[in-house]
Amino acid sequence: MIRGIIIAVLVIGVAGTAFWGYQEHQEKNAILINAENNYQRAFHELTYQMDMLHDGIGATLAMNSRKSLSPALADVWRLTSQAHSDVGQLPLSLLPFNKTEEFLSQIGDFSYRTAVRDLDKNPLTDKEYKSLEKLYEQSAEIQDELRTVQNLVMKNNLRWMDVEMALASGKEQTDNTIIDGFKTVEKNVTGYTEANVGTTTFVNNQKKENNFKKLKGKNITKDQAVALLRKYSGIGESKDARVEKSGKGSEFEFYSVSIGNGGTDASMDVTKKGGYPIWYINNRNVKDAVISLNEASRNASKFLNDNDFEQLELFESAQYNNIGVFTFVKTIDGVRIYPDSIKVKVALDNGQIVGFAADEYLRNHHDRETAEPTISIEKAKGYTSPNLKVMEERQAVIVNDLNEEVLCYEFLGMMGKDTFRIFINAQNGQEEKVERLKSTEQLY
Known part of the structure; x- marks a missing residue:
């Protein structure tokens, strides 16, 4: 009797385990099928977008009407954005494909810059037409390569999940048609970008970043970087000061410094050239607010002046819990220079500076000769x-x-209950930017 019960329980257990395993297998298959479908969709859409992109660039070359050229170039920009999106949905994160993405960015940037400008006053130059012709030829080659891969995928029922597993396991060197095809595309595009070096029409996204190239001063040592953090944080000598130098792949050289005294930890990134702090954080427990935002803003302003950040004007202020956050911008002869901005965080329990970010300021700050406005x-x-x-x-x-x-005229105004900031170009009256302000912070 007992033996029969035990056997029955075991049979039920085995059956239950088998059923559970079957369900898990089905769910896993459903997830894999869904992922594969998404990969296939993104790949075929990418191939289609490249077809349309090639046709779109060709159409712009055949156009003689400036009225038609602007929307055509805007459509090329739209197609490059969609192609970028499709690339981002493919499992290529472990496969070098950055040159192809960079190439798409160059096409998109060129088409956008050209589409939004007044082609009646500033038509396409011969050099720009030659650049378009080159893009047309290069996009045709990418189109052909992707079509070849697409044909093999459909003919041999190839799966993108195999690509993902091969890349994740580091076995991409083995024979894989999809990986080999995309490597061929990347290799060809690398040749394009090298050939396009020096073409002023193209603006590489990486070149848009100033990358701290305008910094002045001599290189500092690790000890000087630590001393700078001690100055900002007020933490004296401690044994746990840690300094790491930026790696070889970094766009500029800097030190990452961190120190602590038990109850407080402070960190800072500081440029090697000139010893400029990029950002600073003092991780301490901030108690209940005692001082006002107005007093905290004065502390922030004094801090900037004491550290040689001059001619800065308070632009925005906000309070988050017991910390005041202040944004300062460069002001020269009453003209606000918004690219030169710095954020400062002040603890409202004692007015101490607990955060600082000068990334935008260091990237953009330089000696400017501001043009005079041509319209009133x-x-x-x-x-x-x-x-x-x-x-x-x-x-x-x-x-x-x-x-x-x-150079713009900035207008701050109300429309109903909403506040807007509008920038009108001071040279031609063009509406450069419109911002809706979420809220305005009042100083007390």
Whole structure:
């Protein structure tokens, strides 16, 4: 009797385990099938977008009407964005494919910059037409390579999940048609980017970043970097000071420094050239607020002046828990230079500086000769919406969508219950940027 019960229990257990295993297997297969379908969709859409991109570039070459050229180039920009999105959905993170993405960025950047400019006043140059012709030829080669891979995928029922597993296991060197095809594309595109070096039409996304190239001063040592962090944090001598130098792949040289005294830990990245702090954080427990935002802003302003960050004006302030966050921008003769911005965090329990970020300032700050406006502020105001009730107005330098610094008239105004900041180009009256402010912070 007992033996029969035990056997029955074992049979039920085995059956239950088998059923559970079957369900797990089915669920796993469903996930794999869904992932494979998404990969296949992204790949075939990428191939289709490259077909359309090649046709779109060819169409722009055949156009003679500037009225048609701008929307055609805008469509090319749209297609490059979609192709970028499709590449991002493929399991290629472990496969070098950055040159192809960079090439797509170059096409998108060129087409966007050209589409948004006034082609009646500034038509395409012969050099730009030659660049378009080169892009047309190069996109045709990429199109052919992707079509070849697509044909093999469909003919041999190849799976993208095999690609993902091969890349994850480091076995991409083995024979894999998809991987080999994409490596061929990447190899060809590498040749394109090398051939395009020096072509001023193209603006590489990486070149848009100034990468701290405008910094002045001599190189500092690791000990000097530690001393700078001690100065900012107020932490005296401690045995656990740690300094790491940036790696070889870094776009600029810097030190990462961290120190602590038990109750407080502080960290900072500081440039090797000139010893400029990029960011600083003091990780300590901030108690209940005692000082006001107004007093904290004065502490932040004094901190910047004491550390040779001059001609900065408070632009925005906000309070998060017991910390005040302040944004300062460079101001020269009443003109705000928005690219030169610094953020400072102040603890409201004692007014100590607990955070600092000067990344934007260090990338963009340089000696400028600000152009004089060619239109009056009253004329510029006429380019804003008649429904906008202007409260403040000033001159400002901003970075527009073409990554160019432009002198603007800045208008801060109300429309209903919403607050907007509008920038009108001081040279041609073009509306460069419109921002809706989520909230305004009042100093107390």
